[in-house]
Amino acid sequence: MMTNEEQVINRWRLILGKQSEQEMVFQGSEREIQNLEDMENLLEYLYEQAAGEDVRQGERKGGLGKSNLNAAKWITKVRKLFPKQTAEILEKQALEEFHMTELLTDKKVLEQIQPDMHLLKTILQLKHLMKGEVLETAKQIAQKVADQLREKLENSVRRSILGRIDRNSSSPVHSARNLDMKKTIRKNLKHYDPETKQLVLQEIYFSNRVKKYSTWNVIIAIDESGSMLGSVIYSAVMAQIISKLPFAEVKLIIFDTSVVDLSGQAEDPAEILMSVQLGGGTDIGKALAYCEQLIETPSKTCILCVTDLYEGAPEKYLLNTSRNILESGAKLNFLTALDETANPAFDRQLGQKLANLGAFVGALTPEQLGDYIGKIFS
Numbered sequence: 001m002m003t004n005e006e007q008v009i010n011r012w013r014l015i016l017g018k019q020s021e022q023e024m025v026f027q028g029s030e031r032e033i034q035n036l037e038d039m040e041n042l043l044e045y046l047y048e049q050a051a052g053e054d055v056r057q058g059e060r061k062g063g064l065g066k067s068n069l070n071a072a073k074w075i076t077k078v079r080k081l082f083p084k085q086t087a088e089i090l091e092k093q094a095l096e097e098f099h100m101t102e103l104l105t106d107k108k109v110l111e112q113i114q115p116d117m118h119l120l121k122t123i124l125q126l127k128h129l130m131k132g133e134v135l136e137t138a139k140q141i142a143q144k145v146a147d148q149l150r151e152k153l154e155n156s157v158r159r160s161i162l163g164r165i166d167r168n169s170s171s172p173v174h175s176a177r178n179l180d181m182k183k184t185i186r187k188n189l190k191h192y193d194p195e196t197k198q199l200v201l202q203e204i205y206f207s208n209r210v211k212k213y214s215t216w217n218v219i220i221a222i223d224e225s226g227s228m229l230g231s232v233i234y235s236a237v238m239a240q241i242i243s244k245l246p247f248a249e250v251k252l253i254i255f256d257t258s259v260v261d262l263s264g265q266a267e268d269p270a271e272i273l274m275s276v277q278l279g280g281g282t283d284i285g286k287a288l289a290y291c292e293q294l295i296e297t298p299s300k301t302c303i304l305c306v307t308d309l310y311e312g313a314p315e316k317y318l319l320n321t322s323r324n325i326l327e328s329g330a331k332l333n334f335l336t337a338l339d340e341t342a343n344p345a346f347d348r349q350l351g352q353k354l355a356n357l358g359a360f361v362g363a364l365t366p367e368q369l370g371d372y373i374g375k376i377f378s
Contacts (some may be wrong), residue, residue: 150282231335
């Protein structure tokens with residue numbers, strides 16, 4: 001067990017690198033020193049990428065050895081030797097600051113990293129560098145992360161929306177419309193006859209519809225500028241969740257200075273995310289004008305525009321279009337952030353002007369998502 005003094009020395013040695021070897025040597029047991037040497041080599045590998053040469057001059061010895069280290073081994077070793085928080089910082093530096101893009105152009109590397117929001121964000125920023133098997137692996141990761149988010153959010157959203165189907169109680173009204181097919185099959189699987197290959201239905205279950213539904217037209221417009229990356233991910237998942245509700249029809253577009261209609265892919269967030277082209281300018285007014293064309297029944301239409309409101313075009317067009325939409329009776333909402341912190345950087349002056357017109361302008365965390373959508377439809 002290292003003393004506090006030894007820990008301090010070791011930390012400084014890792015900070016200063018091998019150039020401090022004559023004045024400062026690693027302290028601890030043989031195994032601890034070996035791990036520290038390995039950690040030092042990992043740091044060397046990273047910072048060499050930044051400088052284009054060895055920024056910590058000195059003869060190499062022991063540890064991993066540069067000749068045996070590549071991006072795949074680097075990321076595996078970092079996760080093994082460093083605390084989780086430190087490992088994530090190193091990975092972020094490698095990708096964002098030192099441009100070690102090989103980490104995400106190697107299929108083996110992608111397969112070794114735990115699918116999570118951080119990885120998905122990095123993939124979306126670097127997917128233009130990916131081809132073939134690497135790109136297919138990236139798509140699979142996007143699907144996994146999107147599924148994780150959907151599972152986390154879906155129940156909250158459904159609980160918050162009036163008129164939901166209550167699948168936890170049986171309906172006193174037995175009709176084909178209320179037939180709970182999934183539950184009926186699940187409960188009768190034990191009565192399956194392998195000889196006749198038939199499922200014997202000894203019990204039939206019906207769901208209780210708490211309220212009759214009228215169809216809502218939900219139009220989701222997603223600003224694909226780079227600053228909205230986290231919100232883009234959650235918005236794509238939100239579109240999938242809403243599209244599965246029994247009373248909602250979803251139309252989805254992404255925009256920068258152009259507008260792309262992805263309504264046919266609303267139930268596939270991974271496909272949406274892999275279609276996003278981050279960066280470029282922003283024309284919110286143009287996107288909103290396209291949304292206005294999609295309105296059929298204003299009183300049953302809700303527009304969710306996910307944007308930081310940094311308008312690249314003259315804002316007068318955006319304000320006039322917003323006024324027309326609101327005066328038609330449609331609900332207009334500007335979500336300035338839809339991510340983990342809901343601490344957005346957005347154009348507050350433009351946001352206030354839109355709020356003065358009667359639009360909702362605000363940021364939401366994923367946990368607030370369900371309650372917010374519930375209020376829209378209540």
